[in-house]
Each structure stands twice: as structure tokens, then as C-alpha cells.
Amino acid sequence: MASPQQKARSSSASNGKPRGPVSDFDRLRALLTQEERERLDALESRLDDGGTRSLEMSRSLVSAVVETSERDAAALAMAMTPTVESALERSVKRNPQPLIDAVFPILGPAIRKSMATAMASLTQAVNRTVEHTFTIRGLRWRWTAWRTGQSFADVVLANTLQFRVDQVFLIHRESGLLLANVARSDVVARDPDAVSAMLRAIQDFVHDSFAESEPGCESGNLESMRVGGVTIGAEVGPLAILAFVVRGTPPASLRDRLQETLETIHADRADALRAFKTDNAPFVLCEPALEECLIERQRPKQRSLVPIILGTLVAAAVIAVAISTFHTWTSNRAWRRFVKRLAAEPGIVVASTAHADGRYRLTGLRDKFARDPEELRREMELSLAPIDMRWEPILSSHPAFVVRRAQALLLPPSGVRFRFEDGTLFVKGVAPPDWVARARRFATLLPSVERIEFEGAGK
Amino acid sequence: MVARRKVCMLGSFAVGKTSLVERFTQGIFSGQYLTTVGVKIDTRDIDVDGRPTKLVVWDLHGDDVFQKVRPAYVRGAAGCLFVVDGTRTSTLDVLPELRERVLAHAGPIPHAVVLNKVDLADELIVTPDAIRTQLPRVDVHPTSAKTGEGVETAFVALVRRMEQDK
Numbered sequence: 001m002a003s004p005q006q007k008a009r010s011s012s013a014s015n016g017k018p019r020g021p022v023s024d025f026d027r028l029r030a031l032l033t034q035e036e037r038e039r040l041d042a043l044e045s046r047l048d049d050g051g052t053r054s055l056e057m058s059r060s061l062v063s064a065v066v067e068t069s070e071r072d073a074a075a076l077a078m079a080m081t082p083t084v085e086s087a088l089e090r091s092v093k094r095n096p097q098p099l100i101d102a103v104f105p106i107l108g109p110a111i112r113k114s115m116a117t118a119m120a121s122l123t124q125a126v127n128r129t130v131e132h133t134f135t136i137r138g139l140r141w142r143w144t145a146w147r148t149g150q151s152f153a154d155v156v157l158a159n160t161l162q163f164r165v166d167q168v169f170l171i172h173r174e175s176g177l178l179l180a181n182v183a184r185s186d187v188v189a190r191d192p193d194a195v196s197a198m199l200r201a202i203q204d205f206v207h208d209s210f211a212e213s214e215p216g217c218e219s220g221n222l223e224s225m226r227v228g229g230v231t232i233g234a235e236v237g238p239l240a241i242l243a244f245v246v247r248g249t250p251p252a253s254l255r256d257r258l259q260e261t262l263e264t265i266h267a268d269r270a271d272a273l274r275a276f277k278t279d280n281a282p283f284v285l286c287e288p289a290l291e292e293c294l295i296e297r298q299r300p301k302q303r304s305l306v307p308i309i310l311g312t313l314v315a316a317a318v319i320a321v322a323i324s325t326f327h328t329w330t331s332n333r334a335w336r337r338f339v340k341r342l343a344a345e346p347g348i349v350v351a352s353t354a355h356a357d358g359r360y361r362l363t364g365l366r367d368k369f370a371r372d373p374e375e376l377r378r379e380m381e382l383s384l385a386p387i388d389m390r391w392e393p394i395l396s397s398h399p400a401f402v403v404r405r406a407q408a409l410l411l412p413p414s415g416v417r418f419r420f421e422d423g424t425l426f427v428k429g430v431a432p433p434d435w436v437a438r439a440r441r442f443a444t445l446l447p448s449v450e451r452i453e454f455e456g457a458g459k
Numbered sequence: 460m461v462a463r464r465k466v467c468m469l470g471s472f473a474v475g476k477t478s479l480v481e482r483f484t485q486g487i488f489s490g491q492y493l494t495t496v497g498v499k500i501d502t503r504d505i506d507v508d509g510r511p512t513k514l515v516v517w518d519l520h521g522d523d524v525f526q527k528v529r530p531a532y533v534r535g536a537a538g539c540l541f542v543v544d545g546t547r548t549s550t551l552d553v554l555p556e557l558r559e560r561v562l563a564h565a566g567p568i569p570h571a572v573v574l575n576k577v578d579l580a581d582e583l584i585v586t587p588d589a590i591r592t593q594l595p596r597v598d599v600h601p602t603s604a605k606t607g608e609g610v611e612t613a614f615v616a617l618v619r620r621m622e623q624d625k
Binding site for chain 2 (some may be wrong): 078172174175176177178191193195198199201204205208277278279280282298
């Protein structure tokens, strides 16, 4: 530690004064200011030492940023933006991988969400286009659009929408400056800054011109204006105005919704609204809430009787066709069974079958002793359409028919029985000799009978 | 982020406020608004000293200025231009009182006087010195809405004043 005298000498030398014996005054001054000088020296060394200064600043930097961000977040953001942007740019240029790794987890879901939204929107648009293009209603709207010179989209909107909020403006109440603005992607917003200021001016104009002179309206505001199918409305808060442009007829509930949004913005951004001068950066955060106000509601579809009648007719036709098909199927099935049974009957040969003009036709050969087809039909209990049957007579060589023909020709006495087998007619029983003689003479005249044999005792 | 600033144009009837604004901005509203609502608003994006700014210019109707200056129209303004017709001294005479009224509603905002119609050299009877006599310490910008002379300069100077005043 230097003595007061030494310090006094050093001080005197540094002041550029000529060196010499230390005066009493210098000694006195050194004695009196020793403590302050030591403190000043310590401060000087702290300020001169870069390492110490950095250490102290690093201790207070975080709390300083936190405090500034609480006091004026917008100013801090504005001050830091160029540095952060520059740092990011340098980082990407030098090595983009860390940023890619950082962004990757949110990039995929964001792209998927964006794609899903775009696809949903596209699907909806395609559905609408198809619906409006290929229906009588759609053609009628096209005709209206062509006739009135409106765009087809406008005609469709006018006919299908109950209401649709196209644009929302958040306006600073005092200055009329635009704080935030959102619009539908298919709406062309013309200079929202000028529009919002003009809306504010019109508000003031109406208020000054009418409300102030009308008893009870002093605090009233212009709530809505209507131009053609478009309504321009405004919800007025103490610090901001929420103006909106709506197509169609907005319900009362829409105003409640917008009022709620304005109240929420007032509650969340009261400080920013009060402090607003020129920078609307803090109000970018309000845009999601404003976007939620871009509400659209379709008109309920009108129930027309035409589709109901058409549906009934189609259903009736389908049922009729089904019944007819079933009937035809069962009828054909029965017909096939009938033909099969006929073909299996002895003495019947089915030559051809046909089904035309609702009638069945059949041609064939039939022995007169064969079974009657109509009787067979009745026995099978078939509910068939009318049948035209044409039979040509034949003489069947079936033993049963040979026997029947022999009985018809030879008229045997009772107790005499015939049997036919391999061209031989066997006779069994007791008969008078003259009948036996006559049978011998005539039996071979019968078709298929080549000879006659008597097996009984009376021959 | 672009800073937004409201600027008011004031002055007597036919001093050339609307022509100046039309010269400076690209408007979407018709001039009829002036006579109906009493104001026409246009915007212009301008870059002054590397700072992008959107000026929202309120062109206030000048007929019988004292009656028509609606407090609400000038409230929240960041700057103001008072326009004088160089060929009519009466447009300068009303200026002190007009300025007082406007600043009373808008607060002590940056403002300047625009001496318009300087292209009519033979008819000029109002000089910048005459204005400075009436309104000491106020910037005066000679302009011609017809030729465009000085219009840009006047607005740029006001933007700089507003930046300093921030």
C-alpha cells in the first residue's frame, strides 16, 4: 500500500506539475482524501479491466433482458431483431444442420397440417363444383350469372351462403390506424390501412353529425352499414374497434362472437393498446383470434319434393323389376322341371321348347296311351304362363303300350293277362279256343309284336 | 415491421391539399368523400433513412376550416402539414388559429407549413419569410402539386421530424 505522501507525490507528478518537495498542503490533501482515492482507484481498475467488466455484465444481462421484455416487449424485439436475423443468417451459411435439426420436429406436422387443410379445401371446392355443375340448380345459376353479368362464384355464394365473414380489421380507436387485419384467401383486400382509417372517420362523422344531437345517443356508435349483399359492421371498445365485412345476412350471434373477441383482445393487450403509437408488431399475435372470426355458414338445403317423387318411382321400378325377374326365374324353373318330367314319361318325346312373348311352346311326339301332359301339369301344381303344346302321334314300343294296344285289339276275356317282352306277347289265363285262335291270327298285326305265346292252362 | 403513422393535411379551401396528396399517394377513394364525410384517406409506403414507414394521410376538407376540424379526425395523428396557397394571403392569415386548434386536439405533434402553387411565380404573394413571421420556428416547404416540385421533400422532412419526436 502506498503512503499518503507517496500518493501525493505521484498525483502531483501526474498533474504535470514540477517535481519538488511535498508541500504541507499536499500531505494534508492526501490525508483527507485517502479513503475516497482508494475507492476511486478500485473503481478505475474495475472499469479498465475488460474481464471484470464482462463478468459483471453477464451477471446483470439476463435480468436486464427480462425486465425490458416485461416493460416494453415490442421495443426489445425491435432492437434484437436485426442481430437475431443476422446471427441466424450466418449460422445457416456456416452450418445449416443445427437449425435443420431444431426445426425438423415441427416441420413435418406443420406440412402435414397444411396439406390436410389444403386437401380438405380442395375436396370441398371440387364437391361444390360438381354439385353446382351437374344439377338443374347449378345450370339455373349459370344462366343467372350469364344474364346478370355476375361471376358464377358470386351467384353460387348468394344462393348457398347464409353469411360469410370476408375480412376483419382491428383498428386503433384514437388514431384509426390499422393494428391487424385478416381476410379470406379468395378475397382481394384493397389497402386495408386506408379502409380501416376511413371506417374510423365514418364512425366519427356519423357520431358527430347525428349521435351527439340525438338525446340518449351521445355515446352511441355506428354499428353497421349495408351495401348490396355486404354488411360492414363494427364493435367499438374503449381502445380498439373490431370492424368486419360480411356477405349475406349475419345472425345476432355473430356480433356476440366478435364482441367477445374484442373483449379478449382488450384484456390480453391492454398495455400494448394504450402504448400504441406506430408499431403494430404486438398485434400480430391477435391474428389467430381474428382468423377465428372469419366464420362461414351455409344455408340449410331446401327439401324439394322432386327427389322424393323420383326416389319413390325408382324404388317402385326396382321392386317391379325384382318381382318380374323373380317370377320369370321361378316360372322358367318350373317349366324346365315340367319339360324334364315330360321327357321322362314313356310314350312321349319332346322335340323342341321355346319361351317367347310370355308364352311357352312345346312340340313333340306322343303315343296316345302316354300320360296326358295337362294332367301332369295339374299334378305338379305348376303356375305357369299359358303353354302351347303340339303333339304328333307315334306308336311307342314300350311294353306297357304294346300290352294296352293288344288289349284294345284282342279284347281278352276276364282273367286273361298280357305281358310283352323282346317282341313276344305272352298271354296268361283261361280263354275259349275261338278267342285263342283269333288272337293267334291277329296278334302279330300289332306293332312290335313278332309272335304270341300262351302260358296259361286254357289255351 | 413497418411503422404506421397518421398524417393530417389541413388548410383553407382550395389551397391544393388534395392535389398534394394525390401527387404523393396512390389512393383508392374518390375525392367526393371530402365533401360528404369531410375526409379522404390515402396511404403511401415510404422508406426514409432506411426505415420503412406506412403513412396514412388524412386529407381534411378545408371549407370553413374552424367549423369543420373534427377533433376525432386529428386525434392520434403523428404529424401534420398545414397548406398555404402562395397566391392568397388569406390562407396564411387563418393558419395560426388553425394550428392552435389542431395542436390542442392532437397534442404537440411535429408539423410544418407547405407553401403550395409556387409554379405560379407571377401570382405569388406569400413568401416563406411571411410565413415564418406568422409562425416562428416552423419549417416551410415550397411546393407545387402541379409540377410535383418539393412535394416528396415536404413529406420526407415531416417523417424525419416524426422519427426524432418518437
